[in-house]
Amino acid sequence: xxxxxxxxxxxxxxxxxxxxxxxxxxxxxxxxxxxxxxxxxxxxxxxxxxxxxxxxxxxxxxxxxxxxxxxxxxxxxxxxxxxxxxxxxxxxxxxxxxxxxxxxxxxxxxxxxxxxxxxxxxxxxxxxxxxxxxxxxxxxxxxxxxxxxxxxxxxxxxxxxxxxxxxxxxxxxxxxxxxxxxxxxxxxxxxxxxxxxxxxxxxxxxxxxxxxxxxxxxxxxxxxxxxxxxxxxxxxxxxxxxxxxxxxxxxxxxxxxxxxxxxxxxxxxxxxxxxxxxxxxxxxxxxxxxxxxxxxxxxxxxxxxxxxxxxxxxxxxxxxxxxxxxxxxxxxxxxxxxxxxxxxxxxxxxxxxxxxxxxxxxxxxxxxxxxxxxxxxxxxxxxxxxxxxxxxxxxxxxxxxxxxxxxxxxxxxxxxxxxxxxxxxxxxxxxxxxxxxxxxxxxxxxxxxxxxxxxxxxxxxxxxxxxxxxxxxxxxxxxxxxxxxxxxxxxxxxxxxxxxxxxxxxxxxxxxxxxxxxxxxxxxxxxxxxxxxxxxxxxxxxxxxxxxxxxxxxxxxxxxxxxxxxxxxxxxxxxxxxxxxxxxxxxxxxxxxxxxxxxxxxxxxxxxxxxxxxxxxxxxxxxxxxxxxxxxxxxxxxxxxxxxxxxxxxxxxxxxxxxxxxxxxxxxxxxxxxxxxxxxxxxxxxxxxxxxxxxxxxxxxxxxxxxxxxxxxxxxxxxxxxxxxxxxxxxxxxxxxxxxxxxxxxxxxxxxxxxxxxxxxxxxxxxxxxxxxxxxxxxxxxxxxxxxxxxxxxxxxxxxxxxxxxxxxxxxxxxxxxxxxx
Amino acid sequence: xxxxxxxxxxxxxxxxxxxxxxxxxxxxxxxxxxxxxxxxxxxxxxxxxxxxxxxxxxxxxxxxxxxxxxxxxxxxxxxxxxxxxxxxxxxxxxxxxxxxxx
Ligand code: SRM
Ligand SMILES: Cc1cc2nc3c(=O)[nH]c(=O)nc-3n(C[C@H](O)[C@H](O)[C@H](O)COP(=O)(O)OP(=O)(O)OC[C@H]3O[C@@H](n4cnc5c(N)ncnc54)[C@H](O)[C@@H]3O)c2cc1C
Ligand code: SF4
Ligand code: FES
Numbered sequence: 026x027x028x029x030x031x032x033x034x035x036x037x038x039x040x041x042x043x044x045x046x047x048x049x050x051x052x053x054x055x056x057x058x059x060x061x062x063x064x065x066x067x068x069x070x071x072x073x074x075x076x077x078x079x080x081x082x083x084x085x086x087x088x089x090x091x092x093x094x095x096x097x098x099x100x101x102x103x104x105x106x107x108x109x110x111x112x113x114x115x116x117x118x119x120x121x122x123x124x125x126x127x128x129x130x131x132x133x134x135x136x137x138x139x140x141x142x143x144x145x146x147x148x149x150x151x152x153x154x155x156x157x158x159x160x161x162x163x164x165x166x167x168x169x170x171x172x173x174x175x176x177x178x179x180x181x182x183x184x185x186x187x188x189x190x191x192x193x194x195x196x197x198x199x200x201x202x203x204x205x206x207x208x209x210x211x212x213x214x215x216x217x218x219x220x221x222x223x224x225x226x227x228x229x230x231x232x233x234x235x236x237x238x239x240x241x242x243x244x245x246x247x248x249x250x251x252x253x254x255x256x257x258x259x260x261x262x263x264x265x266x267x268x269x270x271x272x273x274x275x276x277x278x279x280x281x282x283x284x285x286x287x288x289x290x291x292x293x294x295x296x297x298x299x300x301x302x303x304x305x306x307x308x309x310x311x312x313x314x315x316x317x318x319x320x321x322x323x324x325x326x327x328x329x330x331x332x333x334x335x336x337x338x339x340x341x342x343x344x345x346x347x348x349x350x351x352x353x354x355x356x357x358x359x360x361x362x363x364x365x366x367x368x369x370x371x372x373x374x375x376x377x378x379x380x381x382x383x384x385x386x387x388x389x390x391x392x393x394x395x396x397x398x399x400x401x402x403x404x405x406x407x408x409x410x411x412x413x414x415x416x417x418x419x420x421x422x423x424x425x426x427x428x429x430x431x432x433x434x435x436x437x438x439x440x441x442x443x444x445x446x447x448x449x450x451x452x453x454x455x456x457x458x459x460x461x462x463x464x465x466x467x468x469x470x471x472x473x474x475x476x477x478x479x480x481x482x483x484x485x486x487x488x489x490x491x492x493x494x495x496x497x498x499x500x501x502x503x504x505x506x507x508x509x510x511x512x513x514x515x516x517x518x519x520x521x522x523x524x525x526x527x528x529x530x531x532x533x534x535x536x537x538x539x540x541x542x543x544x545x546x547x548x549x550x551x552x553x554x555x556x557x558x559x560x561x562x563x564x565x566x567x568x569x570x571x572x573x574x575x576x577x578x579x580x581x582x583x584x585x586x587x588x589x590x591x592x593x594x595x596x597x598x599x600x601x602x603x604x605x606x607x608x609x610x611x612x613x614x615x616x617x618x619x620x621x622x623x624x625x626x627x628x629x630x631x632x633x634x635x636x637x638x639x640x641x642x643x644x645x646x647x648x649x650x651x652x653x654x655x656x657x658x659x660x661x662x663x664x665x666x667x668x669x670x671x672x673x674x675x676x677x678x679x680x681x682x683x684x685x686x687x688x689x690x691x692x693x694x695x696x697x698x699x700x701x702x703x704x705x706x707x708x709x710x711x712x713x714x715x716x717x718x719x720x721x722x723x724x725x726x727x728x729x730x731x732x733x734x735x736x737x738x739x740x741x742x743x744x745x746x747x748x749x750x751x752x753x754x755x756x757x758x759x760x761x762x763x764x765x766x767x768x769x770x771x772x773x774x775x776x777x778x779x780x781x782x783x784x785x786x787x788x789x790x791x792x793x794x795x796x797x798x799x800x801x802x803x804x805x806x807x808x809x810x811x812x813x814x815x816x817x818x819x820x821x822x823x824x825x826x827x828x829x830x831x832x833x834x835x836x837x838x839x840x841x842x843x844x845x846x847x
Numbered sequence: 848x849x850x851x852x853x854x855x856x857x858x859x860x861x862x863x864x865x866x867x868x869x870x871x872x873x874x875x876x877x878x879x880x881x882x883x884x885x886x887x888x889x890x891x892x893x894x895x896x897x898x899x900x901x902x903x904x905x906x907x908x909x910x911x912x913x914x915x916x917x918x919x920x921x922x923x924x925x926x927x928x929x930x931x932x933x934x935x936x937x938x939x940x941x942x943x944x945x946x947x948x949x
Contacts, residue, residue: 483928555881558903558910581863585901585912593912597898842855846949847870
């Protein structure tokens with residue numbers, strides 16, 4: 026079968042990203058031809074600023090080298106400008122006569138700098154700042170000339186001015202408006218910024234309108250020599266850089282009769298009015314907006330690629346953007362609607378002497394804009410709140426003080442490291458994998474990384490416990506600037522195998538009564554034949570929790586711990602934690618444990634943080650034997666390995682304690698027996714204390730129960746792990762039966778609504794405690810239904826250890842084959 | 848020329864799963880893919896020696912249970928950006944029997 030032909034016009038960042046995404050999905054669908062007016066392979070345009078500033082060199086910023094085009098069988102016509110599209114014949118023509126036929130055409134022509142229509146605009150020495158040629162011209166001018174004038178004090182202009190200044194030129198920035206970066210900053214922040222830039226040696230002329238560029242003597246080449254303003258003032262200028270805005274490149278599209286309005290008009294699938302022609306990047310106008318930052322363009326690329334691959338999934342619905350000035354040593358960040366209007370309120374922190382200015386713009390109970398100057402460490406966090414439209418009602422008081430103060434106590438392992446930008450390169454960011462800041466920054470720059478996922482893959486930072494994810498995001502944001510775009514967390518795809526979010530997958534399994542992993546993958550158009558190690562366990566959980574006793578548990582989709590019912594150790598042995606209901610044990614059990622430890626030469630026996638005993642270092646082949654021996658003494662799996670019920674810690678309670686108001690041990694045992702065998706999105710831990718002294722630490726458990734004289738107080742969504750979260754008060758009940766019913770109903774709701782690997786604290790933060798209370802506390806019939814659904818799911822649960830001991834077929838997992846000849 | 852030895856029946860290995868083969872030169876991980884292909888690699892991850900046999904198998908790639916490296920079964924190579932290689936062994940299916948080259 027002959028392949029379809031895809032032609033791309035414009036070999037820049039948005040276009041090439043689209044091709045990369047397309048190749049990931051359908052590497053063999055198209056024969057691809059690319060035309061690029063520039064004589065280079067695709068490079069990272071945003072890094073032209075560090076190149077100009079002398080911080081990087083041109084070879085560093087290539088994103089797709091010639092090998093990439095060759096390896097993917099892409100024909101690259103570098104240095105050829107397409108001048109005509111014949112839509113009837115489905116053919117494009119380049120200026121040099123090259124012709125290419127297409128079945129699908131992708132326009133990614135970017136934009137062109139706007140050149141002020143003043144006399145002298147065509148003189149030698151008058152340039153814009155857009156591509157490698159401009160950058161090279163600036164570097165050359167800095168060696169030969171002294172006076173540079175940059176017209177326009179937006180992001181681009183300031184970065185150009187800074188670079189030229191660092192290369193030794195005398196630089197004046199001319200700006201029409203009253204303050205600099207007026208489209209990104211308000212006046213207070215802009216004034217602070219101007220002062221810092223002046224301290225770096227830049228000069229500013231504000232409120233000035235350019236009238237004419239004046240040529241120098243003919244015998245010196247007629248190069249520009251000065252600039253004259255409307256008010257008559259003249260200053261010297263041997264280099265003039267125009268950075269007054271960009272215009273989408275639509276000439277080609279227009280000449281072919283494609284509908285354009287300030288950009289090539291596209292729909293939510295990035296298709297133009299001609300269904301065979303797509304457009305992405307700065308040249309495209311989506312819902313009236315043409316974006317000028319790469320983050321939204323990459324989102325467009327992803328959607329467009331999906332449609333080019335004929336998957337037809339996903340729509341681009343527009344982006345909220347943020348910007349960051351890439352001038353080393355100066356931190357400016359802005360996002361969203363930072364000017365505000367009559368429907369918004371502002372929280373402002375202004376410390377001109379300390380060089381810090383922050384403004385947060387709030388509408389109702391959501392953050393809609395932010396401007397940060399001087400201290401931008403929380404930029405990524407604000408941006409995430411903004412994109413997620415998270416309800417900030419409860420944290421409003423602390424909002425200004427940043428993520429570190431927003432209602433949580435600890436983020437262990439990262440003490441004192443909240444300011445990514447000011448961290449030393451040698452500072453450790455990821456404590457699990459030993460990755461320091463310098464390594465991350467280097468990878469981001471050299472490999473052209475734009476997302477936390479990519480950083481994770483290339484450096485391993487934040488790939489283990491994840492507690493440094495926020496820090497990695499900050500480093501990413503401060504390194505790539507406005508190119509950083511956090512994903513809306515609730516819409517995040519489950520993994521690279523699908524476009525669908527956890528919520529969508531859950532809903533499909535429920536609504537379409539899907540019962541197996543292959544069914545789900547088929548129904549939702551998974552892009553890989555049998556998923557990956559991230560989605561398979563998630564799907565398995567969603568299936569068995571949605572359809573208990575109907576959907577089959579698939580051991581091959583479970584992490585080894587859950588398949589072997591024990592925790593794998595670094596040396597490949599396993600640890601065994603028998604259940605001790607409520608933390609109680611007996612001489613008989615202890616004797617059995619002691620016997621097992623001797624019989625199987627268990628190297629380590631230890632008390633766990635969950636108040637029971639761990640036998641560490643057992644060979645996999647011995648596991649069924651160990652279980653059989655423990656089973657003789659009546660002991661069952663403690664599920665210390667599972668996304669499941671773990672422990673119910675108890676204190677001695679009214680059984681023995683002089684302060685005890687309730688029978689904590691007996692309550693704890695009842696809870697643990699009820700929940701035995703409960704699989705959940707993540708692990709679940711409970712505790713019961715007999716009085717408010719709370720010796721069982723119920724305040725940091727998924728469900729905490731505290732006995733009081735009149736009954737019990739219930740707390741939910743605590744967490745004592747990576748980020749300590751104090752459990753929140755849920756309700757008060759009077760009887761043991763009510764404790765069981767309320768706890769079960771809450772946990773069942775979490776089981777039904779939680780996303781895989783979401784602990785209760787994250788689940789509750791996502792859906793809101795009030796919404797959960799409405800169902801579990803206020804609505805008795807629904808509470809009862811949830812309770813019964815959980816009991817139904819747990820019916821006839823068989824201890825997995827005993828099952829493996831009894832059934833030869835299950836035991837096979839633990840037996841090895843043998844061969845002597847190798 | 849290698850000598851082929853019969854190792855086990857195909858059904859001794861769970862589909863999309865593995866078995867450990869204890870051999871004189873160390874453990875070997877024997878895999879069976881979703882479409883009943885068989886592969887064998889040295890049961891030691893090139894990263895820090897994790898037992899690959901205990902990983903989750905997807906397509907022809909196993910994810911190491913310890914730190915999540917992905918290893919391609921055809922050649923034992925770690926999937927980029929990780930780099931490293933686990934030794935592979937020749938195995939084949941003849942009917943329902945699985946053979947290994949010694
Ligand atoms: C054995 C034990 C440590 C000990 O010797 O005391 C332990 C050992 C492990 N914990 Fe833990 N945790 C143990 C109590 C805890 C506690 C304390 C508690 O349960 O009261 C916590 C904090 C409380 C909490 O979870 O809210 C705890 C928070 C974690 C976390 C962080 C979870 C979080 O949401 O922040 C992880 C990582 C994870 O699950 O993703 C973790 C993961 C692990 C794993 C399973 C790591 C892994 O994936 O291999 C460790 C297995 C070690 C091994 O080789 O067997 N362990 N872990 C404790 C077993 C308790 C039990 O009897 O079941
Ligand atoms: C100095 C500088 C710094 C920047 N810094 C940032 C930043 O920090 N953060 C951020 O998010 N964004 C930044 N940007 C903006 C960002 O680079 C652009 O948004 C992005 O590159 C646009 O991608 P694109 O693919 O749409 O266009 P481009 O990357 O411009 O690619 C379009 C390509 O198409 C070619 N072309 C046009 N017409 C034709 C034709 N008819 N035939 C053949 N080829 C054609 C052009 O030559 C060009 O190479 C910066 C831009 C510059 C110039
Ligand atoms: S037992 Fe828990 S805290 Fe200790 S090293 Fe393992 S995961 Fe970390
Ligand atoms: S040992 Fe395999 S990933 Fe670390």
